[in-house]
Amino acid sequence: MKKLIAAICLLASGTAYASGALIHLDTWPEARGKQLSALQNGARTFANYCLGCHGANLMRWNRLTAIGLDERQIRDFLIFGNQKVGDTMSTAMRPADAKLWFGKVPPDLSVITRARTSFEYKGTDYLYTLLRGYYRDAASPTGWNNVVYPSIAMPHILWERQGPREATIEKVHQDLGGKGLVREVSVYDAAGNVAVTRTPVQGPAAEGTVYSFRPADAALARQFDGEVADLVAYLTFMTDPSAATRVRIGVWVLLFLGLFTVVAWWLNREYWKDVK
Amino acid sequence: MPLHKTEYKGVLGWIDQRMPSVMAEYKKHLSEYYAPKNFNFWYFFGSLAIVVLVIQIATGIFLTMHYKADARHAFESVEYIMRDVPGGWFIRYMHSTGASFFFIVVYLHMFRALLYGSYRTPREIVWIFGCLIFLALMGEAFFGYLLPWGQMSYWGAQVIVNLFSAIPLIGPDLSLLIRGDYVVSDATLNRFFAFHVIAIPLVLVGLVAAHILALHDVGSNNPDGVEIKETLDPRTGKPLDGIPFHPYYTVHDIMGLGVFLIIFFSVLFFFPEMGGYFLEWNNFIAADPLQTPPHIAPVWYFTPYYSILRATTEEFMVVLAAGLAAYVLLLFFTLRNRLAKYAALLVGAAAVVLMIGGPFKLDPKFWGVVLMGVSVLIFVALPWLDQSPARSMRYRPGWHFWLLMAFVVVFLVLGYFGTQPPSPVNERASQAGTLAYFGFFLLMPWWSRMGEFKPAPKRVTFAAH
Numbered sequence: 172m173k174k175l176i177a178a179i180c181l182l183a184s185g186t187a188y189a190s191g192a193l194i195h196l197d198t199w200p201e202a203r204g205k206q207l208s209a210l211q212n213g214a215r216t217f218a219n220y221c222l223g224c225h226g227a228n229l230m231r232w233n234r235l236t237a238i239g240l241d242e243r244q245i246r247d248f249l250i251f252g253n254q255k256v257g258d259t260m261s262t263a264m265r266p267a268d269a270k271l272w273f274g275k276v277p278p279d280l281s282v283i284t285r286a287r288t289s290f291e292y293k294g295t296d297y298l299y300t301l302l303r304g305y306y307r308d309a310a311s312p313t314g315w316n317n318v319v320y321p322s323i324a325m326p327h328i329l330w331e332r333q334g335p336r337e338a339t340i341e342k343v344h345q346d347l348g349g350k351g352l353v354r355e356v357s358v359y360d361a362a363g364n365v366a367v368t369r370t371p372v373q374g375p376a377a378e379g380t381v382y383s384f385r386p387a388d389a390a391l392a393r394q395f396d397g398e399v400a401d402l403v404a405y406l407t408f409m410t411d412p413s414a415a416t417r418v419r420i421g422v423w424v425l426l427f428l429g430l431f432t433v434v435a436w437w438l439n440r441e442y443w444k445d446v447k
Numbered sequence: 448m449p450l451h452k453t454e455y456k457g458v459l460g461w462i463d464q465r466m467p468s469v470m471a472e473y474k475k476h477l478s479e480y481y482a483p484k485n486f487n488f489w490y491f492f493g494s495l496a497i498v499v500l501v502i503q504i505a506t507g508i509f510l511t512m513h514y515k516a517d518a519r520h521a522f523e524s525v526e527y528i529m530r531d532v533p534g535g536w537f538i539r540y541m542h543s544t545g546a547s548f549f550f551i552v553v554y555l556h557m558f559r560a561l562l563y564g565s566y567r568t569p570r571e572i573v574w575i576f577g578c579l580i581f582l583a584l585m586g587e588a589f590f591g592y593l594l595p596w597g598q599m600s601y602w603g604a605q606v607i608v609n610l611f612s613a614i615p616l617i618g619p620d621l622s623l624l625i626r627g628d629y630v631v632s633d634a635t636l637n638r639f640f641a642f643h644v645i646a647i648p649l650v651l652v653g654l655v656a657a658h659i660l661a662l663h664d665v666g667s668n669n670p671d672g673v674e675i676k677e678t679l680d681p682r683t684g685k686p687l688d689g690i691p692f693h694p695y696y697t698v699h700d701i702m703g704l705g706v707f708l709i710i711f712f713s714v715l716f717f718f719p720e721m722g723g724y725f726l727e728w729n730n731f732i733a734a735d736p737l738q739t740p741p742h743i744a745p746v747w748y749f750t751p752y753y754s755i756l757r758a759t760t761e762e763f764m765v766v767l768a769a770g771l772a773a774y775v776l777l778l779f780f781t782l783r784n785r786l787a788k789y790a791a792l793l794v795g796a797a798a799v800v801l802m803i804g805g806p807f808k809l810d811p812k813f814w815g816v817v818l819m820g821v822s823v824l825i826f827v828a829l830p831w832l833d834q835s836p837a838r839s840m841r842y843r844p845g846w847h848f849w850l851l852m853a854f855v856v857v858f859l860v861l862g863y864f865g866t867q868p869p870s871p872v873n874e875r876a877s878q879a880g881t882l883a884y885f886g887f888f889l890l891m892p893w894w895s896r897m898g899e900f901k902p903a904p905k906r907v908t909f910a911a912h
Contacts, residue, residue, distance in 0.1 A: 421716025432705030
């Protein structure tokens with residue numbers, strides 16, 4: 172029994188890591204996090220799309236003044252309904268409805284980029300890849316699936332902005348019959364119909380999954396990459412809204428401490444110079 | 448009663464006439480406390496530990512003003528401090544960074560003691576109080592870690608409190624008593640809050656006072672391991688190699704403080720999570736009693752002991768029992784006292800039976816808890832385990848130093864594997880590390896006597912600045 176539990180624990184931790192280690196995550200363009208226009212654009216996408224289901228209950232609307240918006244802009248362009256600028260960004264969707272519609276309550280997004288970070292990958296890269304990793308899958312309840320998070324409960328809410336795509340997912344894994352490695356290529360067309368081909372692997376190969384997409388409108392998909400990058404920039408801002416202030420103050424604190432230490436070093440030398 | 452006769456003027460004189468102990472204590476502990484003048488880098492960490500303690504208490508007071516010790520609000524209230532309380536992020540990051548730095552500073556302070564034999568006669572009581580401070584600090588850190596009520600807080604507490612249930616007979620009831628509930632819950636959070644903000648801090652401050660009083664009775668050790676009180680100035684009766692703590696070491700420590708604060712604030716302002724080691728990523732997810740995280744790891748400063756706990760598997764018990772049996776035989780043939788000889792044999796035999804003796808054996812989980820506890824408490828025994836003729840590493844054989852460094856490496860390796868998810872490599876490495884860890888301490892009475900010792904000097908080595 173104990174061995175069984177140990178084996179399950181090992182397996183559970185193994186698969187959790189596999190989802191991180193075996194799928195390649197794209198790198199979120201970090202420079203966006205410092206551009207006010209990107210952060211504002213991300214805030215708009217967040218308010219227009221994400222906030223329909225996800226709350227950000229730890230974040231107040233008026234904190235958006237830190238990314239260059241004034242309270243009138245926040246009220247006029249971002250807040251739907253009767254919320255005040257001092258309120259937190261809560262969603263209108265009721266948890267009971269969410270459970271019924273999606274099977275689970277969508278997580279609060281206030282600290283999501285931090286919460287999704289691990290020793291293996293950054294939460295920003297994870298979200299940047301996740302939000303761009305959707306493909307049509309007729310077999311799933313919502314009609315959508317995701318390469319980063321297979322069988323994800325969330326549908327591709329931003330699909331219109333990305334346009335239809337064809338997905339090719341290539342998995343190399345142990346054959347169930349135990350006859351060595353198998354390469355399984357699934358091609359999903361834009362309507363979510365899949366064509367699967369399985370071939371035994373010749374020669375050495377590593378287990379893992381690679382994927383590629385063929386968008387119907389490449390320019391639109393490229394533009395969408397930028398929008399998601401901005402959204403992730405905004406989510407990162409929301410995770411720790413004081414981060415920019417912190418770094419700015421930090422530089423001055425260190426300059427002061429450098430000076431302090433020099434004076435302390437000099438004082439110490441003066442006191443100790445007569446000690447024989 | 449007449450006024451005390453004073454040598455001071457003004458306000459100080461007025462106070463001294465009425466409360467002479469102010470200046471008497473000031474002299475005893477600062478201006479006329481003679482410390483060896485050859486302190487080096489390693490002697491900064493005692494005063495730095497006090498600084499960090501003060502940081503933790505001061506920031507803790509402000510956090511308590513805004514924190515809600517309520518399972519429904521705790522997670523939110525921490526983020527409320529980070530976002531809505533003016534300067535709250537600074538106070539919170541200072542407290543979370545301070546927690547890790549407390550352990551860094553204390554570990555370096557303890558390393559200094561191992562390097563220069565600071566626990567040796569007559570400083571055993573100083574050392575024992577130090578070990579008790581370390582224990583209290585671990586308790587303080589453990590209780591405090593539940594308060595943000597994140598996933599790691601919750602499940603870490605669950606794992607650690609469950610350890611107590613491994614104790615035979617009283618275990619299950621004991622862990623129930625600690626939790627105040629059948630699972631970690633609001634009741635647990637409230638009692639941990641009480642322990643974290645008042646019970647343990649009181650104990651901690653008292654122990655620190657005792658540690659310093661005990662130190663000032665016997666005087667500080669130094670990198671040469673020389674007793675400065677043995678060479679007094681015949682004219683003044685003061686140690687020739689000593690120097691008043693104030694102002695000489697106060698200015699010295701302020702310089703050290705400057706360097707320390709540069710490092711401390713670099714972390715606080717630029718890397719407050721320290722790559723997931725100071726603030727664990729999973730702890731940004733609110734505690735969910737229905738969802739166990741795939742990998743539960745304590746914060747880095749507990750991981751060496753956590754590795755020792757995890758290393759103690761069913762199959763490792765045989766190795767441990769064999770090791771214990773060999774050690775008991777070694778004791779039996781080397782101890783001179785007949786009573787001690789047979790007591791060791793008896794206790795050892797009983798332990799071996801309880802470890803692997805078929806129907807009499809106790810769960811390996813229990814032995815894991817025992818080993819984890821012993822790995823912390825074994826530091827208390829150092830003054831008696833260390834039988835080296837020379838106190839300071841400077842006058843001990845070179846390989847003693849390298850053995851100590853090997854121990855440090857083992858400690859770090861155990862710490863690293865404690866942060867990682869379980870794997871076969873992890874298990875074997877932790878087991879090898881566990882054997883090395885205990886081997887270092889338990890064989891010390893023998894190895895610390897071996898090798899070529901250099902003659903220790905009568906006076907400290909000191910080059911004028």
